[in-house]
Amino acid sequence: MRILLVEDDAVLADSTARALRSQGWVVDCTARGEPVPISLREDRYDLLILDIGLAGIDGFETLRRVRGQGSPIPVLVLTARDGVEDRVRGLEGGADDYLVKPFALSELIARARALVRRSQARFSNELRMAALRMDLDARRAFINEESLALSAREWEVLSFMLARVGKVIAKEQIVSASNGWDHSTTDNAVEVCISRLRAKIEPAGINVRTVRGFGYLLEEQDARRSA
Amino acid sequence: MSAAPQASARRREPLSIKQRLLLWLVLPLLVTAPSGGLVLYTLVHDATAKWLDQGLGDTVQAIGNYIRTHDGEVIFEVSQQTDRALRFDRLDRIYYVVLAPGGQVVAGDAQLADYRFTLRPGEWRVQDDVVGVEPVRLISLGVACGAPGNVCQVRVAETIYKRTQLRRELLLGVSGVMFVLAALIVLAGWIAIRQGLRPIAAISDELERRDLDRLEPIGAWVPVEMAPLREAFNRLFERLQRAARSQQDFISNAAHQLRTPLTSLRTDIELALLEPHDPGLEPLLQRLKSGVERSARLAQQMLSLARSEAAQLHIEPPRRVDLRELVAQSAEDWVPRALRAGIDLGFELAPAAVTGQQFLLHELVENLVHNALAYAGEGAGVTVRTRSDARHAVVEVEDTGPGIPAAERDRMFERFQRGAQPQGSGSGLGLAIARDIARQHGGELGMHDGVHGRGLMVRLTLPLAA
Numbered sequence: 304m305r306i307l308l309v310e311d312d313a314v315l316a317d318s319t320a321r322a323l324r325s326q327g328w329v330v331d332c333t334a335r336g337e338p339v340p341i342s343l344r345e346d347r348y349d350l351l352i353l354d355i356g357l358a359g360i361d362g363f364e365t366l367r368r369v370r371g372q373g374s375p376i377p378v379l380v381l382t383a384r385d386g387v388e389d390r391v392r393g394l395e396g397g398a399d400d401y402l403v404k405p406f407a408l409s410e411l412i413a414r415a416r417a418l419v420r421r422s423q424a425r426f427s428n429e430l431r432m433a434a435l436r437m438d439l440d441a442r443r444a445f446i447n448e449e450s451l452a453l454s455a456r457e458w459e460v461l462s463f464m465l466a467r468v469g470k471v472i473a474k475e476q477i478v479s480a481s482n483g484w485d486h487s488t489t490d491n492a493v494e495v496c497i498s499r500l501r502a503k504i505e506p507a508g509i510n511v512r513t514v515r516g517f518g519y520l521l522e523e524q525d526a527r528r529s530a
Numbered sequence: 531m532s533a534a535p536q537a538s539a540r541r542r543e544p545l546s547i548k549q550r551l552l553l554w555l556v557l558p559l560l561v562t563a564p565s566g567g568l569v570l571y572t573l574v575h576d577a578t579a580k581w582l583d584q585g586l587g588d589t590v591q592a593i594g595n596y597i598r599t600h601d602g603e604v605i606f607e608v609s610q611q612t613d614r615a616l617r618f619d620r621l622d623r624i625y626y627v628v629l630a631p632g633g634q635v636v637a638g639d640a641q642l643a644d645y646r647f648t649l650r651p652g653e654w655r656v657q658d659d660v661v662g663v664e665p666v667r668l669i670s671l672g673v674a675c676g677a678p679g680n681v682c683q684v685r686v687a688e689t690i691y692k693r694t695q696l697r698r699e700l701l702l703g704v705s706g707v708m709f710v711l712a713a714l715i716v717l718a719g720w721i722a723i724r725q726g727l728r729p730i731a732a733i734s735d736e737l738e739r740r741d742l743d744r745l746e747p748i749g750a751w752v753p754v755e756m757a758p759l760r761e762a763f764n765r766l767f768e769r770l771q772r773a774a775r776s777q778q779d780f781i782s783n784a785a786h787q788l789r790t791p792l793t794s795l796r797t798d799i800e801l802a803l804l805e806p807h808d809p810g811l812e813p814l815l816q817r818l819k820s821g822v823e824r825s826a827r828l829a830q831q832m833l834s835l836a837r838s839e840a841a842q843l844h845i846e847p848p849r850r851v852d853l854r855e856l857v858a859q860s861a862e863d864w865v866p867r868a869l870r871a872g873i874d875l876g877f878e879l880a881p882a883a884v885t886g887q888q889f890l891l892h893e894l895v896e897n898l899v900h901n902a903l904a905y906a907g908e909g910a911g912v913t914v915r916t917r918s919d920a921r922h923a924v925v926e927v928e929d930t931g932p933g934i935p936a937a938e939r940d941r942m943f944e945r946f947q948r949g950a951q952p953q954g955s956g957s958g959l960g961l962a963i964a965r966d967i968a969r970q971h972g973g974e975l976g977m978h979d980g981v982h983g984r985g986l987m988v989r990l991t992l993p994l995a996a
Contacts (some may be wrong), residue, residue, distance in 0.1 A: 310541040310789070312790045313795065314791065314794045315790055315793055315794035315797065316790070319794070319797055319802060320806075322797055322800070322801050323800055323803065324727075325804060325805070350591070356786070356790075372784045383786045383789040383790055383793075384786065395645075404789040404790060404792070404793040404826075405789055405792045405796045405822070405826040406793065406796075407796075407800065407866075407870070408796070408797050408800035408801065408804070409800070409870070410866060411797075413866070424961035438708045446630075470862055471861055471862045471865045473858060504790075512869075514861065514865055514875065514876065514877070515874070515875070515876025515877060515913070516876050516877035516878045516879060516913075517858070517861050517876070517877040517879070518861075520865060520869075
């Protein structure tokens with residue numbers, strides 16, 4: 304996996320790059336936003352990690368230019384500002400995710416991985432996590448090449464959740480993501496669906512963690528230990 | 531030791547403007563009113579007395595007209611009727627006497643003959659005198675009679691009842707008029723002073739309402755004399771506001787600038803923890819990590835503080851914020867932190883809309899959740915609740931951790947105050963900031979026992995949005 308890191312603080316750029324490389328990823332660094340659109344055209348990157356506070360054009364402007372040339376690359380924005388307005392501006396400007404400094408390294412790695420996974424799913428039309436694989440074209444799911452039977456609703460819910468690995472998913476989001484459900488769907492129906500799914504994907508090494516009163520979070524069972 | 535208070539007690543309070551103006555009005559009045567009264571009295575009295583003397587003089591003249599001489603002898607003959615007419619006065623008694631050139635009484639009241647003086651013909655003499663025990667006004671006239679060089683005298687005396695009465699009435703009248711006049715002047719002056727000073731009171735009222743967070747220029751109308759004062763104040767406010775803002779900017783910038791190096795420090799420590807390392811270094815690295823986290827949190831809170839103060843300067847207008855949404859949006863950030871801390875984080879969310887600054891309320895709730903995650907301890911449960919009743923929106927953050935003894939709770943809201951056992955990544959500013967923000971929004975923040983008698987529940991109560 305190849306990552307372009309745009310960060311103008313040399314020390315932070317160095318340690319972030321080392322951290323990402325420790326995951327076996329290839330990292331290129333630049334301190335300025337201006338050359339980013341050209342770099343993205345010339346080389347194939349899987350992820351752009353972009354600091355907002357840059358000398359010269361700032362992260363927002365860089366992002367605007369990147370999206371302006373039609374690049375679909377997933378973008379993780381780093382910022383020293385945590386204003387809600389900044390967050391909204393970043394996400395509306397085309398960022399896929401947002402991390403506020405100082406962030407935990409594990410958080411950065413998890414977000415980066417989730418972003419790349421989502422974008423790869425878009426290209427390959429395939430979602431993967433641990434031993435689970437969902438072929439979106441064929442609408443079929445596998446655990447270690449063994450077919451996994453899912454109802455239409457379970458398929459919708461699981462694919463929605465798998466595309467958001469690493470994020471907490473609210474029950475309302477699950478309801479609105481599924482065609483057959485409307486706003487009158489009870490939490491109970493969601494819970495029943497999730498508990499069935501939980502049993503089905505447990506063998507793949509995936510744990511569905513319940514966030515009480517809120518929603519769910521997909522975790523790889525072994526990844527949880529290391530985190 | 532006691533000299534200072536005594537000295538200050540002895541020092542007279544300087545006079546107020548009102549007192550000063552009144553003093554300068556009353557002092558001249560104290561001089562002018564009596565002297566004006568005196569002048570008026572004298573003028574009226576002298577004029578009236580002159581007319582009274584004139585009347586008496588007429589009587590003298592009339593008596594003089596009755597004097598005849600016959601063979602060198604002075605003769606004065608009047609009928610009883612004439613005598614009564616000459617002596618007639620409604621208020622005073624009138625005496626008269628006619629004296630021969632030798633001083634012998636020709637006719638009339640002999641008592642008046644006692645005074646020895648000579649007069650030339652046609653000469654008047656006016657004097658105050660006494661007849662018996664009665665004070666009188668005595669007017670004498672020399673009248674030529676008989677041989678040339680012989681001068682008779684006609685003397686008329688009138689008791690002074692009228693004159694005394696006149697003086698008394700004049701005195702009463704003039705002093706009464708002067709007193710009323712002075713009183714009216716003082717009253718009018720007092721009203722004028724009050725009216726004139728009213729703009730000062732208005733401007734004081736306005737100044738009273740100014741504060742570091744309310745420095746808008748004084749808009750009240752002021753008279754032209756006070757315009758420079760108002761302008762001076764407004765310029766001062768402008769400078770103060772600029773200073774306050776640049777201080778905000780400085781803190782805000784400093785906090786931002788701190789974050790980047792702190793991030794790289796933290797990343798390096800985490801890298802060291804990930805890479806193979808001497809197990810003996812592990813506690814040190816963990817301590818370093820939590821130290822960095824605490825510094826980062828402190829920077830964050832200084833930033834919040836600066837922004838919270840900026841909010842008081844009305845830089846950002848308040849908006850409607852649903853605390854349920856706010857919590858739901860932050861859940862994504864909190865859940866991974868709870869997982870790392872081994873805490874079961876749960877939510878019970880119902881709508882709770884308030885009016886305020888979203889970023890401040892976010893910081894407030896963030897602080898409460900941060901504390902719960904930092905201090906509840908591994909294996910504990912933390913529940914974040916939002917709800918509302920008829921008048922309040924409520925946020926509760928409850929944990930099943932060790933809690934805080936009731937006696938220590940109040941102290942926790944002081945700045946830079948941390949629990950008895952310093953642990954976790956608290957900066958000691960969090961709760962103080964949280965309470966500041968709650969109060970700014972007209973709400974209250976309190977610590978209670980957990981619902982099941984375990985742990986701690988921090989409850990934020992805010993007025994419900996209209």
